[in-house]
Amino acid sequence: MTETASPHTPAYGHVDLNNCDREPIHIPGAIQPHGVLLSVDRSSGATVMVSANVEEMLGIPLEDALGRPLSDLIGPGATDAVLQHAELATAREPLTLLLPADSGGALAGGTVDVGVHVSGERLVVEVESLERGRALPMSYRSARSAMGRLAASTTVDELTAQLAHEVAQITGFDRVMVYRFDHHWNGEVVAEERREDLNPFLGLHYPATDIPAQARRLYTANWTRLIADIGYTPVPLHPVLDPATGAPLDLSHSTLRSVSPIHVEYLSNMGVTASMSVSLIVDDDLWGLVACHHYSGPHRPSQDARAAAEFLGQVASQMVSERERADQREAALVAQSTLAQMTARLSASSAAPLDGLVTDPDLLRLMDAGGVALCHDQELHTAGQVPDDDVVRRIAQLLLRPNGDVVASDHLAVLDPALAEHASVAAGALCIAAGPDSWLLWLRPELEQVVDWGGDPTNKLLAAQEGPDVRLSPRKSFEKWQQVVRGHSAAWEPWQADAATALQTHVNGLMLQRSREQIAVAESLQRSILREQVPEVDGIDVVARYLPASTFQLGGDWWDAIEVPDGRFAFVVGDVAGHGVNAVGAMTQIRTALRAYLFSGDDPGTALDRLDRLMSSLIDERVATALVAVVDAAQRRVELVSAGHPLPLLFDGVSARDVPVTARPLLGLGEGHARAAEVDVPAGSTLVMFSDGLVERREVDLLAALDLLRTAGGTGPGAEPLDPWVDRLVEAVPGTKDDDTTVLAIRFD
Numbered sequence: 001m002t003e004t005a006s007p008h009t010p011a012y013g014h015v016d017l018n019n020c021d022r023e024p025i026h027i028p029g030a031i032q033p034h035g036v037l038l039s040v041d042r043s044s045g046a047t048v049m050v051s052a053n054v055e056e057m058l059g060i061p062l063e064d065a066l067g068r069p070l071s072d073l074i075g076p077g078a079t080d081a082v083l084q085h086a087e088l089a090t091a092r093e094p095l096t097l098l099l100p101a102d103s104g105g106a107l108a109g110g111t112v113d114v115g116v117h118v119s120g121e122r123l124v125v126e127v128e129s130l131e132r133g134r135a136l137p138m139s140y141r142s143a144r145s146a147m148g149r150l151a152a153s154t155t156v157d158e159l160t161a162q163l164a165h166e167v168a169q170i171t172g173f174d175r176v177m178v179y180r181f182d183h184h185w186n187g188e189v190v191a192e193e194r195r196e197d198l199n200p201f202l203g204l205h206y207p208a209t210d211i212p213a214q215a216r217r218l219y220t221a222n223w224t225r226l227i228a229d230i231g232y233t234p235v236p237l238h239p240v241l242d243p244a245t246g247a248p249l250d251l252s253h254s255t256l257r258s259v260s261p262i263h264v265e266y267l268s269n270m271g272v273t274a275s276m277s278v279s280l281i282v283d284d285d286l287w288g289l290v291a292c293h294h295y296s297g298p299h300r301p302s303q304d305a306r307a308a309a310e311f312l313g314q315v316a317s318q319m320v321s322e323r324e325r326a327d328q329r330e331a332a333l334v335a336q337s338t339l340a341q342m343t344a345r346l347s348a349s350s351a352a353p354l355d356g357l358v359t360d361p362d363l364l365r366l367m368d369a370g371g372v373a374l375c376h377d378q379e380l381h382t383a384g385q386v387p388d389d390d391v392v393r394r395i396a397q398l399l400l401r402p403n404g405d406v407v408a409s410d411h412l413a414v415l416d417p418a419l420a421e422h423a424s425v426a427a428g429a430l431c432i433a434a435g436p437d438s439w440l441l442w443l444r445p446e447l448e449q450v451v452d453w454g455g456d457p458t459n460k461l462l463a464a465q466e467g468p469d470v471r472l473s474p475r476k477s478f479e480k481w482q483q484v485v486r487g488h489s490a491a492w493e494p495w496q497a498d499a500a501t502a503l504q505t506h507v508n509g510l511m512l513q514r515s516r517e518q519i520a521v522a523e524s525l526q527r528s529i530l531r532e533q534v535p536e537v538d539g540i541d542v543v544a545r546y547l548p549a550s551t552f553q554l555g556g557d558w559w560d561a562i563e564v565p566d567g568r569f570a571f572v573v574g575d576v577a578g579h580g581v582n583a584v585g586a587m588t589q590i591r592t593a594l595r596a597y598l599f600s601g602d603d604p605g606t607a608l609d610r611l612d613r614l615m616s617s618l619i620d621e622r623v624a625t626a627l628v629a630v631v632d633a634a635q636r637r638v639e640l641v642s643a644g645h646p647l648p649l650l651f652d653g654v655s656a657r658d659v660p661v662t663a664r665p666l667l668g669l670g671e672g673h674a675r676a677a678e679v680d681v682p683a684g685s686t687l688v689m690f691s692d693g694l695v696e697r698r699e700v701d702l703l704a705a706l707d708l709l710r711t712a713g714g715t716g717p718g719a720e721p722l723d724p725w726v727d728r729l730v731e732a733v734p735g736t737k738d739d740d741t742t743v744l745a746i747r748f749d
Contacts, residue, residue, distance in 0.1 A: 028234070028248075028251065028257060028259070028260075029236060029240045030234035030236045030258035031051050031126075031234070031237070031251075031254070031256040031257060031258050032227065032228060032229070032232050032234070032235070032256050032257075032258055032259075033053060033232050033233065033234075033235045034128055034129070034228045034229070035127055035128035035255075036051050036053055036057035036058060037049075037050065037051040037124065037126050037127075037254070037256055038050055038051075038054075038065075038070065038073060038074075038125045038126075038127070039119075039124055039125075039237075039249055040070050040122060040123045040124075041121065041122065041123075042121055042123050043121070045070060046067050046068065046069060047065055047068055047069070047070060047073065048066065048067075048242065048243060049066075049122075049237050049238065049239060049242060049249055050062065050065045050066065050237070050238055051236070051238070052235050052236050052237070052238050053235045054073070056105060056106060057105045057107050057127070058073050058074070058103060058104065058105040058107060058108075058127075059103055059104020059105035059108060060072070060104065060105070062238055066238070070082065070125065073103075074097075074099060074103070074125075075099060075100040075103055077097075077098075077100075078097045078099060078100075078114070081095065081097055081114075082097075082114060082116055082125055085116050086116050086123055095113070095116065096111060096112070096113060096130065096303075097114050098110070098111050098112075099111075099127075107127060110129055111130045112127050112128060112129055112130055113128045113129075113302060113304075114126065114128075115128075115254075115255045115256075117253040117254070119249060119250045119251070119252075119253065120250060121244070122249065124253075126254060126256045128256070128300075128303070130302060146312055147312075147315055149162055149166065150162050150166070150312070150316055153319075154323075155323065156190075156320055156323050156324065157190065159316060159320060159323065160178040160180070160191035160288075160316075160320075163191065163290065163312060163313070163316045164176045164191040164193040165193050166312050167193075167278065167290050167292065167312060167313075168193040168292075170305050170308050170312070171276065171292055171301040171305050171306070172301060173275075173292035173293060173299065174194065174195045174198060174294050174295050174296060175192065175193070175194040175198055175201070175292070175293040175295070176192070176193045176290065176291070177189045177191065177192045177193075177202075177290070177291045177292075177293075178191035178192075178288060178289075178290055178291075179206075179288050179289045179290075179291050180287065180288040181286065181287065183491060184208060185208035185211070185213075185216070186207055186208050187205065187206045187208075187210070187211070187288070187289075188204070188205045188206075189202050189203060189204050189205075190202075190288075195295075198295070201454065203452055204452050204454040205451045205452060205454065206454050210266070215260075216286050218252055219277070219286050219289065220279065220285075221253065222252055222253050222254075223278060223279045223281070223313060224255070224276070224277070224278050224279075224306050224307075224309065224310045224313075225257075225259070225276065226255065226275075226276045226300070226301075227259055227267070227275045227276070228274055228298055228299065228300035229274060229300075230264055230267055230268055230272055230273050230274060230275070231273070231298075234258040235258075255303070255306075267293075270293070271295055272293045272294065272295060273294050273295055273296065273298060274293075274294035274298050274299035274300070275291070275292060275293050275294065276301070276306070276309070277289045277292065278290040278292075278313035279313060280313055280317045280320065281317050282320050287320060290309070290313055328493070331493065331495045332498060333596070333600050335495060335496070335498075335499035335502075336499075336502070336592070336595065336596035336599065337596050338362050338365065338366050339366065339502060339503055339596075340589065340592050340596050340614070341618075342360050342366070343588065343592060344589050344593070344618035344619055345360060346360065357381075358372060358374050358381040358382065359383060364383065364384050364442070367442040367496055367499070368490070368496075369384065369430075369443055369444055370384055370385045370425060370443060370444055371383065371384035371425060371426070371443040372384055372386070372440070372441065372442050372443065373392045373396070373443070375393070375396065375437060375438065375441075376437070376438050377437060377438075378437055380392065384443075385425045385443075385445065386425060386426065386443055387426050391422050391426065392426075392441065394416065394419070395412060395419065395426060395429050395431075395441060395443070396431055396433075396441050398412070398415045398416060399415075399429060399431035399441070400431065400433050400436060401433070404432070404433050404435075404504070406431070406432050406500045406501055406504075407430070407431050408428070408431070408492040408496075408497060410428040410444070410488050410491045410492060411487060411488050412426060412427060412428060412429060413427075413487050420487055423445070423446040423486065423487050424445055424446055425443065425445050426443045426444075426445070427444060427447070427488055427489040428443070428488070428489025428491075428492065429442065429443050429444070429489075430442045430492050430497070430500060432500045432501070432504045434504075440503075442500075444489035444490060445489065446487060447488060447489055447490045448484055448485070448486060449484070449485045449488075451483050451484075502592070535561050535563070535569065537569055537631075538633060538634075539634055539748065539749050540631065540633045540746050540747060540748055541746070542561070542571070542744070542745070542746050543726045543744075543745045544742070544743065545727075545730055545741070545742065545743045545744075546558075546559065546740070546741070547693075547730065547737070547740060548740050549693065549737050549739050549740045555579050555584075555739060556575055556576025556578055556579070556583035556584065556586065556624065557573075557575050557576075557587075557739075557741065557742040558572075558574050558575075558576075558587050558591050558742070559571070559572060559573050559574075559742050559744050560572040560591060560594070560595060562595055562598050562599055564598055564599070564601070565601045568630050568631060568632050568633075569630070569631050569633070570598045570628055570629070570630045570631075571629045571630075571631060571689065571744055572591075572594065572598075572627070572629075573645070573689040573742050573744050574587070574590065574591065574594075574625065574626035574627070574645070574691075575624060575625050575691045575692065575693075575742070576590060576622065576623075576624040578622070586622045586624070587624075589619065590611065590615065590619070590624055590626075590667070593610075593611055593614055594608075594611050594626070594628075597610050603630075603639075604628040604641040604676060605641045605664075605675060605676050606674075608626060608643045608664065608667065609664075609672075609673060609674055611626070611667055612643070612664075612667045612668065612670060612672070613670060615667050615668040616669060616670030617670070623666045623667060623668035623669065624643075624667045625642075625643055625644040625646075625666060625667065625691075625692075626642070627640070627643075627646070627648065627661075627689050628640070628641045628642075629648070629687065629689060631746060633748070633749075635680075636682070636683065636685075637679070637680050638678070638681060638687060639676050639677070639678050640659065640661045640676065640677045640678075640679060641661070641664075641674050641675070641676050641677075642662070642663040642664065643663065643664050643665070643666060643667045644663050644664070644665060644666040645663065646690060646691070646692055646695070647660070647661055648661070648688060648689045649687075649690075649709070649710065650679070650681065650685060650686070650687055650688075651685065651713050651714070651715055651716030651717070652681070652684075652715070652716065653682065653684050653685065653715050655715060656709075656710040656713050659677075659687070681748050682748075683748060683749060684716065684718070684747075684748065684749075685716065685747070685748050686713075686716045686722070686725075686745055686746065686747040686748075687745070687746045688713070688729065688743065688744070688745050688746075689745075690741070690742060690743045690744070691739070691742040691743075692739065693737060693738075693739035693741035693742070694729070694730070694741050694742075694743055695733055697733055697734070697736065697737070698735065698736065698738065699735040700733055700734065700735050705733045708732045708733050709732045709733060711732070712728050712731075713725070716747075722745060725745075726743055726745050729743060729745075730743055
């Protein structure tokens with residue numbers, strides 16, 4: 001390699017380490033020399049900008065090329081193919097054409113790779129010669145085989161390793177790495193396929209400054225980038241500015257785009273002679289890169305090979321997303337199960353609720369924390385490793401939010417530098433709160449990470465300190481730079497915030513039971529547990545009502561809706577015996593446990609049997625009823641399981657009738673076995689599930705009350721909106737309501 005790209009580019013001036021993070025890399029005003037770029041006005045078809053090598057490549061003098069139709073430059077047949085290709089949704093797929101032999105220039109009479117994309121009002125056409133020894137196009141069979149090998153991986157590490165291997169096979173680069181970003185945009189090489197004589201980069205980290213923010217944004221717009229020859233001299237566009245707009249041509253989607261001279265110097269210092277990268281994008285965010293390096297001269301995979309690598313990158317991105325979501329779901333299931341056990345123990349314990357919560361053996365494990373602190377009415381309860389009380393209160397003060405949202409930090413010293421000296425026990429924290437004097441705080445100690453950096457990550461800062469006359473080239477040394485990252489805890493995972501939110505209702509109730517306003521607090525707890533909205537499910541309409549009793553403000557009724565693993569929805573109506581704070585507390589535990597069982601994949605009968613055993617062993621002298629309906633909306637089929645609960649009613653457009661369900665005994669007795677009943681319901685039917693508060697009145701016989709309910713519902717709502725129809729059912733039975741009432745109606749399309 002005898003030369004490198006100049007730090008000057010046509011569209012903008014000098015670039016160095018002080019301004020590389022502001023470098024407008026999407027408008028360089030130049031391309032790489034292994035192809036020719038033609039910018040065509042989309043309305044007139046005239047060529048308005050060309051790369052300066054148009055005569056060398058196409059045999060047409062530079063000034064003569066401007067203003068001419070595209071067919072004069074590449075021939076009528078190729079032009080027709082390009083214009084048709086531009087109209088297709090798959091226009092970015094490779095296009096291979098044969099140029100006329102009499103067109104002149106290096107590409108005359110040759111087979112070429114053509115890229116087509118739209119940039120504003122311009123149709124950008126990029127033409128490259130077809131490399132000898134081009135890879136075979138990726139056939140359906142080869143694509144399916146590659147996807148199968150990727151899909152066979154069970155972990156993200158296995159997936160990235162297989163992806164590196166597949167891309168290396170397709171593109172022929174000497175080294176292919178998968179590079180993953182952390183939440184601070186530092187990167188780590190997590191997989192590598194390399195030539196045997198090359199030193200390994202696997203496990204090396206690179207600081208966020210290596211890939212500036214504007215480059216990361218561009219990587220999400222254009223999945224693939226190629227530098228065929230690091231020693232290239234940029235070919236400027238002519239004119240540099242678009243005559244119509246006076247601005248440089250946006251080359252975000254260009255395959256020939258000239259790259260940052262800083263990036264070229266960076267790669268040169270690594271001994272790289274050619275490179276390519278493929279984006280890995282998960283949930284619209286840049287998750288990582290497939291970085292390809294070559295060391296033995298220029299290297300230009302065909303557009304077929306590049307498109308195949310991009311396709312595998314897109315497939316792998318989706319698979320990464322699925323595997324990470326699966327990991328999150330598994331962790332969430334474990335947390336829900338742990339939470340159910342915790343709340344059951346707290347309810348059964350004779351210890352004071354606050355003491356029982358802080359000393360619960362699973363409280364720290366739930367959040368993988370080293371210490372925990374609970375504050376109520378200025379009184380502080382702690383467990384595990386925590387700093388002094390005043391430090392704990394300071395951390396809580398920094399994290400508390402008026403709306404009670406969960407707030408987490410893995411670097412508390414950013415919030416208050418004075419906290420850095422306490423990082424050995426409290427480098428990070430997660431906080432939930434019911435008020436300024438009622439909160440629960442988990443603490444994590446400092447996580448000392450010995451990071452192997454690919455070069456000193458602070459060298460850019462050193463350059464700034466030594467002044468403008470010092471030219472510090474990026475990565476002059478690529479030896480491992482060991483740095484101990486201090487002051488950070490392990491990052492908090494999203495599922496842990498969800499678990500904290502789920503626990504918040506329980507914590508609020510337990511923390512405030514000693515207060516004079518415990519009834520009001522318990523009412524708030526009940527309202528936060530009961531869903532306010534029903535889910536939207538194709539094929540059914542759902543309406544739910546909950547009404548507190550007129551004589552008691554608190555009851556044990558609840559309803560729920562959970563999407564189970566097979567895609568169906570489980571709807572639940574339940575009733576815990578009793579009233580008041582204890583009934584609400586027991587209902588909270590029972591509902592949480594049943595949710596965990598159904599969410600983890602238990603069939604409804606098994607879920608109720610497990611709930612019965614849990615209640616009989618951990619929730620003393622408390623019984624409950626429950627009805628679970630697992631709905632297959634597409635098939636209009638319902639699987640019903642009851643534990644001592646009132647039978648549901650089916651309004652089928654002809655009559656109102658009980659749905660026969662064999663009920664297992666009440667929950668909490670520790671005996672019996674649930675049996676499921678499957679019911680096919682006609683289109684337009686409405687299934688009504690309810691608690692006994694809907695029909696039980698002191699003044700009205702139960703059978704008479706059920707008749708009144710059937711009469712009020714008629715044969716069903718028909719085309720009437722479901723809400724007013726359900727309201728009539730709620731008011732169908734007169735008399736004083738001694739119990740809270742829950743109604744859940746499901747109408748099938």
